[in-house]
Amino acid sequence: MIKAVTALLITLSLSVPLTGQKSPSENSVPACPTNESPIPEKMTRPKYPKEALHNGQSGNVELRAVVAPDGKTKELTTLEGAPEFSQSATEAVRHWRFHPVQKSGKPVETIYRVNVRFDPLLREANSDVELESPQLEPSNLVSAATVPHWSAGEQVHHSSEPGIIPPKALYSPKPELSEDSRKDGRGGNVTMALIVGSDGLPRDLKLVCSSIPDSNQNAIDAVKQWRFSPATKDEKPVAFAVEVDVSFKIQ
Numbered sequence: 001m002i003k004a005v006t007a008l009l010i011t012l013s014l015s016v017p018l019t020g021q022k023s024p025s026e027n028s029v030p031a032c033p034t035n036e037s038p039i040p041e042k043m044t045r046p047k048y049p050k051e052a053l054h055n056g057q058s059g060n061v062e063l064r065a066v067v068a069p070d071g072k073t074k075e076l077t078t079l080e081g082a083p084e085f086s087q088s089a090t091e092a093v094r095h096w097r098f099h100p101v102q103k104s105g106k107p108v109e110t111i112y113r114v115n116v117r118f119d120p121l122l123r124e125a126n127s128d129v130e131l132e133s134p135q136l137e138p139s140n141l142v143s144a145a146t147v148p149h150w151s152a153g154e155q156v157h158h159s160s161e162p163g164i165i166p167p168k169a170l171y172s173p174k175p176e177l178s179e180d181s182r183k184d185g186r187g188g189n190v191t192m193a194l195i196v197g198s199d200g201l202p203r204d205l206k207l208v209c210s211s212i213p214d215s216n217q218n219a220i221d222a223v224k225q226w227r228f229s230p231a232t233k234d235e236k237p238v239a240f241a242v243e244v245d246v247s248f249k250i251q
Contacts, residue, residue, distance in 0.1 A: 040071075045092060061078065062113065065114050066111055070107070071099060074109070111131075112132060157239065158240070164240070166242070171226060175215065178214040188247075192246065194244065196228045196240050198237040223246065
């Protein structure tokens with residue numbers, strides 16, 4: 001996925017140039033916001049208490065679920081609800097499997113609010129899930145109104161200019177997960193800012209954020225091999241600032 005940005009390479013104070021020999025450190029860039037859904041991967045529907053269903057009785061239950069880094073429900077607390085409904089809801093949620101939330105590239109303990117509604121007309125229970133903590137950090141992006149020249153002597157353009165057609169990725173080989181991430185069974189995303197030259201080659205790569213720091217170098221090495229159809233302005237090839245997302249997924 002390619003997203004146009006304005007002078008991101010010039011003004012992003014937290015970015016790290018990737019032209020040196022050393023790999024970026026885990027603390028050199030902010031963590032990418034998680035894009036995982038709060039809806040669990042596996043949800044057992046709570047059973048409607050027979051007597052309550054027979055009597056046409058409805059009920060709401062609110063739970064606080066503490067979820068371990070592996071996505072398993074670790075602790076459940078009933079915040080609200082009649083005992084017969086609370087017991088059914090607790091038994092079901094205890095077996096749910098959540099998406100792990102990542103902070104600084106590592107899965108962490110998470111707290112969710114779970115609301116379960118028992119509706120006699122539907123003859124079933126429906127659940128809503130809301131992330132309570134940790135608070136997800138926004139991406140620390142900085143932009144500028146103008147784009148100066150870069151090292152190759154070409155003016156860097158951006159999408160807000162009239163007559164600009166952004167570049168398109170023609171060849172984008174996928175990177176390999178690091179061995180540690182593969183063993184841990186976790187994926188993630190690395191976002192990079194770069195300039196696509198008028199020749200379609202990626203240059204001046206900088207890290208923007210990463211949710212899987214130990215695979216940063218793998219992402220860098222892959223994007224260096226990408227090839228683009230260059231951006232054009234008034235039908236002429238030009239240098240263009242873009243942002244790319246590299247996803248690492250466990251197969």
